Amino acid sequence: MVNKNEVYEITIEDIGTEGQGIGHVDGEAVFVKDTLPGDTASIKIIKAKKNLAYGRLMEIIKPSGYRTTPLCDVARSCGGCTLQHMDYDAQLKYKWDKVKNLLQRIGGISEPEKLMESAEDKKAYGLVEPFHYRNKMQFPVGYDKEGKAVLGFYAGRTHSIIPLSDCVIGHPVNKFIIKAVKEFIDRYKISIYDEEKHKGLIRHVLTRVGFHTNELMVCMVINGNDIPHYEKLHEMISSEVAKFGGEILFKSFMININKDKTNRILGFDSKVLIGDPFISDYIGDVKFNISPQSFFQVNPEMTEKLYSKALEYAALSGGEKVWDMYCGIGTISLFLAEKAGNVYGVEIVPQAIDDAKNNAKLNDIKNVEFHVGKAEEVVPGLYEKDRERYTADVVVVDPPRKGCDEKLLETLVSMAPARLVYVSCDPATLARDIKYLTDHNFELKKVAVFDQFSHGIHVETVVQLINKNAKAKHHVRISMDAEDYYSIKDSEKKEEER
The missing domain is CATH 3.40.50.150 (Vaccinia Virus protein VP39)
Incomplete structure (x- = not known):
């Protein structure tokens, strides 16, 4: 019987559809985030059910051959990259197997692998460079312990912000935008939205980059109708973005108004502060104008x-x-x-x-x-x-x-x-x-x-x-x-x- 709060040594044998490692303790399956098949780990049980338990990784005793060092310092705590500790070829293999297994188990396809294309050796088609590939980012804004502004991502299954200065899966220009926004909020004493009190102005910062056009959009999601000193914010972002390189064109500076008490990031109304209401990008030879609310593959x-x-x-x-x-x-x-x-x-x-x-x-x-x-x-x-x-x-x-x-x-x-x-x-x-x-x-x-x-x-x-x-x-x-x-x-x- 697996007991809550007990610490066990476990060997990870498989990986689940949500990326957790799966091992067994006394015959019971235990799911452990941040582990991989082949890991021997010390884990603490955080939830125990009948024939099933969930554990928290305490220490890797012997690492899996699939394990690699994440490029991001907060990859484990951040809710964004759940597999950055896995070798990229292993990720491609995992995803191919995931589709195969679900087609067989739920879809009733007897031998799906015979119908499945493969990049090589039963792997998903992957990127040449699997970092800095996202053209859209949405950063929640909050305060640190010193009362300074922070941008980042929510920790997994929470609304606690993990602060960051850059994101290794987003376009590298985001590093400069994050810096400018934080400095602006601190310098001009701009209030930050509090979810519980439903007070404060700045909720999120949305960025979009046209990878073929190099056009940049920055959209401030606010609990209000405007941003004080927004011309200064535009100036500060422009100055920081210029440090990234002259190929980026800061084309669209906007606000999105969301006054609702909701977890939904974007409201229904957007307004141009400076520039255009959209940026442009291409898929093949087809050109698209993209607004803050547009669904466009990332x-x-x-x-x-x-x-x-x-x-x-x-x-x-x-x-x-x-x-x-x-x-x-x-x-x-x-x-x-x-x-x-x-x-x-x-x-x-x-x-x-x-x-x-x-x-x-x-x-x-x-x-x-x-x-x-x-x-x-x-x-x-x-x-x-x-x-x-x-x-x-x-x-x-x-x-x-x-x-x-x-x-x-x-x-x-x-x-x-x-x-x-x-x-x-x-x-x-x-x-x-x-x-x-x-x-x-x-x-x-x-x-x-x-x-x-x-x-x-x-x-x-x-x-x-x-x-x-x-x-x-x-x-x-x-x-x-x-x-x-x-x-x-x-x-x-x-x-x-x-």
Whole structure:
């Protein structure tokens, strides 16, 4: 019997879907964060259940061959990089295995590895340089013990800020922005938001960088209507950013107003202080204008590879009708439009649809049509109203973490497209929906795994399914976006906005 607060020596044998090492004490499974298969460790039990326990790492007695020294000093305490202590090749192998196991266990696919592409030796497609890859960061702001401003990230499962001066997975220009914002708050005595009291001004700092354009956005999320001395803040950020290098263009300085007592980072209203309301970047040859609220993939290098694979799986020949479900600002829609006859996008967020329409105009793409609403309501409604127009040759679905609504899956089955491409960052809900689709005349044909979130547990997957009853001309692609999690039940409870 494993007892709470007892210290044990344990050998880690496996790794779970949330990145915890798994070992056994007296036959009981024990999950331990920050450990790897092959580690021998001293651990303290922090929670004990029937046949299952959770431990805290106290000391590594003998390190695993997969273990490496994190580049970040606060990697263990920060809630961002849960796998930075794991060798990068081992991370790619772990994520490939994770998708394989969930497809087999939940999706009912008997030998998924036979359908899975591999970068090499059963690994996910990875980055050449797995650091400084994120084009978007959101830093909560708080005080240290001396009452000085700090920016950082929340510790895992808490709202306690781990202060930092840089982040090794974000664009390196963030180091200079963090320094300027902290100095500004301290110099001008700007108040910082207190979650419990619902008082104070500065809540978060959001940054975006166009990796192809070098355009920079800084957006201050505030509990108010304006920032005192904001011209000085712009001046201080500009001065610090200039130290990084002349290639960065500080194009957009904004505020986002969030006066709600909520854990949601962004409010619904943004205002330009200096510059433009957006920055621009590219995916392939398609240009996108990106606002503070825009959903845009955070890893530009891997996104191009992922979308190229989705386009390959869609196998467009030029005349197909394509549905892009949960289309966001139209990233996948516009990426596919060059190869399709017509593309129809649907997204629940009105501002995202406005962005999608503007991005279509920006690229002079005219064979796209966007609709506002829930995909599970809009698509069946339009399909029943005009089947000839809205029957899909290719379908693109990109839903939130909970996956596809069953009503939408029923409509896809009724549409009976020939190919279905499913892009997912939650392999458990992906596997669940594959099970439904393969029970309704679809067959899983191809799987590709991408390391979209290096040093984290999340993984992006692109799959192709074939409709066994479809006419030869039909193609269906479904793109699904969700994050990695321990179980479907937990995922549905923790559903968040993309």
